[in-house]
Amino acid sequence: MTPLPPPIVAALDALGSELVSWAQDHRDSPLADQEQAVLERVRAALPALLGAVLGLSTRQLDPGLRGLPQRCPTCDQRCPVQSWRPRRVTTICGRVVWERPWYVCRGCGHGWSPVDQTLGVGPRGRLSAGLQQWLAELGAATDFAEAQGWLERLGGVHVAKETVRAQAEQQGAALEAAQQAASAQVERTRASAGPVEAAPGQLLVETDGVMVRYRATGWHEVKIGLVAGWADGALAAPSYVAAREGAAAFGDRLLAEAARRGALEIVGWAGGRTGAGLAVLRDVLVLADGARWIWTLAAEHFGARRELVDFYHASEHLWTVARLLESEGTAVAQTWGAARCHELRHDGVEPVRTALRAARATTADGRKVLRRERAYFRTNAARMDYPTAKAAGLPIGSGAVESLARHLVQLRLKRPGARWSRPGAQAILTLRAHLASGRPLPRGAQPPAPTRAPRAA
Secondary structure (H helix, E strand, O other): OOOOOHHHHHHHHHHHHHHHHHHHHHHOOHHHHHHHHHHHHHHHHHHHHHHHHHHHHHHHHHHHHOOEEEEEEOOEEOOOEEEEEEEEEOOOOEEEEEEEEEEEEEOOOEEEEEHHHHHOOOOOOOOHHHHHEEEEEEHHHHHHHHHHHHHHHHOOOOOOHHHHHHHHHHHHHHHHHHHHHHHHHHHOOOOOOOOOOOOOEEEEEOOOOOOOOOOOOOEEEEEEEEEEEEEOOEEEEEEEEOOOOHHHHHHHHHHHHHHOOOOOEEEEEOOOOOOOOEEOOOOOOEEEOOOOOHHHHHHHHHHEHHHHOOOHHHHHHHHHHHHHHOOOOHHHHHHHHHHHHHOOOOOOOHHHHHHHHHHHOOHHHHHHHHHHHHHHHHHHHHHOOOHHHHHOOOOOHHHHHHHHHHHHHHHHHHOOOOOOOOHHHHHHHHHHHHHHHHOOOOOOOOOOOOOOOOOOO
C-alpha cells in the first residue's frame, strides 16, 4: 500500500488529536454537543486537506517542475518562471491558500499562472466554481441575507450578503445573455439553438402573467411560460422561461425554449419532399387564460397547433354572468352557473352561447357586461372544445403555469419589503427558471461583471 503523503498525514493527525482532546474533556456529553464538535473540527481541517490534495494532483505545483518555462498564451513566446506567488480562494471547504509559479512575458508583458488555468480560477477570482454555484442556487432560492445565514450554518462557509447577491445576479445575467442569443438565433434560423431535449408525448405550451413590484417604477407584469410533455395524463419534464418584456420579445424567448423541446422538429412532409412539399412540424397544444397577446404569439411562432382556453378561466366568466343575473349566493345564480359550466365541459361551447343569448340584464352596466361576455365566448369558441380535448386525454386547465407564477416568481420576488431593479429581477428570474427546469449551472464560463443597479432583498 502506498504510504500517505506527509501533508495529508499532518492534516489528519491534527484532526485526530483535536477529536481525541475534545472527547476526553467532554465525557458523557449529549449527542447534539458531540455531533456539533465533530462537525466543527472536520470543517476546520478541510482547507488543509484540500490544499494537500491540490498540491498532489496539480502537476504545475510539483516542486520538481518549478523551473520549467511555459509558452505565453498571448504571443506564444517561451517564458521562464518569474516568481512563486500565493493564491487565496474561498471554496466549499473553506479558505485555501497555495503558492503557484507566476510567469511574465518579456515580449508582450502578459502575466499568468498555468495553475490558475488548470484549476479554472479566474485571474482575480476569489471564489471557487463550486462555491459560486452554491451561492447562485441559494440566492435564487431565498433572500440574500437568509442565504448567507444558511450557508454559514450548514456549510460552515462565511461570505458577505453582498457576495451572495453578486454571484446570484452574475450567474443569472450570464444565463440571460445566453437566452437572448438563443432567441435571436432561433428567430433567424427557425431551428433550435442547441441540442433538442424533446418533451415526451404531446408537446404542451402554457403562458401566464404575474405582477411584480420594481424599484422606482412600481408594478409590472412578468410573463411566464411553461413547455412540457403531456404523457399518460400527466405533465412530463417541464421547463420554464420568465421575463418582464413585451409580447413580441417574450414570444421569441418562448419559441426558443419550445424549439429546444422539439417544437420545430420536422415530423413529416405535406405534398412530398420535392416540388411544393411543406415540412410538417410537431403538433403543439397551447393552453392559456385567453389573453389576446397569447394567441397572437401562438399564431406567429407555432405551426401545427391546437389552442385551448383554460377551462377554469372560462368558468369564471360564466360565474360573472350568473352573479349579474341573480344575487350572488342565491340558489338561482348557483344553479345557472353550475349548469353552464357542466355544459361547457361536457357538451362544448354552443349550449353556453345559446344560454348567453337568452340571458337578460336589467341595468345599463349589466347589459354592457353581458355584451362583453358574449363577445368573449364568441371570440374563443374554437378554443373551447373541451369534450374533444378530454376524450383525447389532454389537459383542459392551465393550473401548472398558474402554480408556476407562485413558485417561480412570487415566492422569491414578492417577499415582504422586496423592491427590484429591472436587471436584478431579470437575472434572478432567469436563474430560477433555469434551475427549476432541472438544468445545471454552466461551469468554467465567467459571468459578466455585476451591475451597480439598486438592490433588493
